[in-house]
Amino acid sequence: MPLREFDTIVIGLGAMGSAAVYQLAKAGKHVLGIDRFSPPHDRGSSHGDTRITRLAIGEGRHLTPFVRRSHDIWREIERETGVELLTVTGGLIISNPFATAHTHVPQFFENTIAAANAHGIPHELLDATAIRRRFPQFRVHDNDAGYFEPQAGFLRVDPCIRSQLQLAQKFGAEIATNEKTTGVVQSADGITVETDRTTYRARHAILSVGAWVPDFIDRKVAPLFRIFRQELHWFDLEGPIADFEPGRFPIFIWEMQGAGKAIYGFPAIDGARGGIKIASERYDATTTADSPNSKTSDAAEMHRNLIAGNIPRVGSRCLRTETCLYTVTPDAGFVIDRHPDMDKVIFVSACSGHGFKHSAAIGEALAQRVVDGNSRLDLSPFGFRRFTH
Ligand SMILES: Cc1cc2nc3c(=O)[nH]c(=O)nc-3n(C[C@H](O)[C@H](O)[C@H](O)COP(=O)(O)OP(=O)(O)OC[C@H]3O[C@@H](n4cnc5c(N)ncnc54)[C@H](O)[C@@H]3O)c2cc1C
Known part of the structure; x- marks a missing residue:
């Protein structure tokens, strides 16, 4: 049988790949998307509801154009499909001079405020009294400070991926799952492109395989991408749930003093039985995407040390736990560049725990790079070169 030929093949259809395949199909390209599982699925980095x-990006203010454009794309897709993807709840970041943990990068809180000022992003700075008045669900210390961004919120991950794959197919993309x-x-x-079923040919390829990157790059480059397994917990709520529902409760990131950790969380979106999702980050042991999950749950310890005294109405009963993979680079930035050994293959690793919000615009930029040779949003900060020069 003759080999099937495409203009572009997107390998890996998680957050990044589903966005890329959608944008390429929309641009009229003959595109194939391939995934080893059936996305959206719970084996990679893009699950857990x-x-x-958030618009002011403490991990790097150069990212704000990506999240802004992503919000526009999510809204376009919502209009097209009628599916809710983006919920604006407001976002509260709490920190203090004695915070012993940072969120992805040093000075995350200060960088966030600077990014908001640089990009004209509406926000309010709150002292402890103002946080308590506005959000009595949090028991903050007197020296805690808050950054509140009204336009922050959350994305529903499975619908984001599923909608983009469905639209891609509507525009003529072929999708090969499992x-x-x-x-x-x-x-x-x-x-x-060789698969466990057949062989394909293409003019370009996009490699967006998330935590499986070590399977596709030289062993000398692979150590740039460390994989960490993370846990997400859904805790029971005590008392009226309305105080924790969207509209009354923001998404939050809380860099705590003394605890050595930050926690982040979401409003309750699944009624009384769904609980509230709160998580922390762990960087104690690296893993691989295919390693079995041998870790024991840290929900009880997390509740005791990080939640009980700080968000008192979150109960200790853990209703659900999921694990999910971070792919982390040395500077917690993304890598979006030509593959080191193949100049017609674009390599995408956009995680370090903060990539989803930018994924719709990254997909669009990747498609523009394939179609026009260049993208409207600047991908130059994401090159491999920053690690080698
Ligand atoms: C616990 C957790 C919390 C996070 N919180 C946030 C947050 O609040 N905000 C935010 O913006 N970001 C957050 N992130 C980061 C964000 O989720 C990631 O940046 C994003 O999901 C990465 O998507 P991806 O497409 O690179 O990877 P994935 O979604 O994992 O996709 C990779 C795909 O490649 C496929 N694949 C792999 N190997 C092969 C192969 N050989 N053949 C075919 N297919 C293959 C896999 O099956 C998978 O579907 C979080 C991540 C985690 C894990």
């Missing part, structure tokens, strides 16, 4: 989105890519080879006349 929700992701925080098909594992086993090799990508570039030659003078294009790209050959």
Whole structure:
């Protein structure tokens, strides 16, 4: 049988790949998306109901154009599909001079305020009294300070991925699920993609395989991408749930004093039985995407040390736990660049625990790069070179 040929093949259809395949199909490209599982699924980095989105990006103010454009795209997709993707609840970041943990990068709180000022993002700075008055659910210390961003909120992850894959197919994309890519080879006349079922040919490829990056890059480059398993917990709420529902309760990130950790959380979105999702981050042991999950749940310890005294109405009963993979680079930034060994393959690793909110715009930028050779949003901060020079 002759090999099937495409303009572009997108390998990995999680947050990044589903956005890329949608945008390429919309641009009229003959595109194939391949995933080893059936996205949305719970094996990679893009599950667990929700992701925080915020406009002032403490991890780097160059990211704000990506999240802004992503919000526009999510709204377009919502209009197209009638599916709710983005819920604006407001976002509260709490920190203090004695915080012993940072969120992804040092000076995250200060950087967030600077990014908000640089990009004209509406926000309020709250002292402890103002936080208590506005959000009595949090028991803050007198020296805690708050950054409140009214336009922050959360994304519903499965619907984001599913909608983009469905729209991609509507625009003519082919989607191959439960098909594992086993090799990508570039030659003078294009790209050959081997899978466990067949072989395809394409002019371009996008490699967006999340925590499976080590399978597709040289062993010398692979250590740039460390994989950490994270836990998400849903805790029971005590008393009226209305105080924790969207509209009354924001998404939050809280860099605590003395605790050595930050926690983040979401409003209760599934009624009384769904509880409230709160998580922390763990960087104690690296793993691989295919390692079995041998870790024991840290829900009880987390509740005792980080939640009980700080958000008193969150009960100790953990209703549900999920694990999810972070792919973390040395500077917690993204890598979106030509593959080090194949210049027709675009390599995308946009995680370090904060990539989802930018994914719709990253997908669009990737498509523009394939179609026009360049993207409207600047991808240059995401090059491999920053680690090698
Ligand atoms: C616990 C947790 C909390 C987070 N919180 C936030 C947040 O609040 N806000 C935010 O913006 N971001 C957050 N993030 C980060 C965000 O979720 C990630 O940046 C994003 O999900 C990464 O998407 P991805 O497409 O790179 O990876 P994935 O979604 O994992 O997609 C990779 C895909 O590649 C496929 N694949 C792998 N190997 C192969 C192969 N050989 N052949 C075919 N397919 C293959 C996989 O099956 C998978 O579907 C969080 C991440 C985690 C884990």
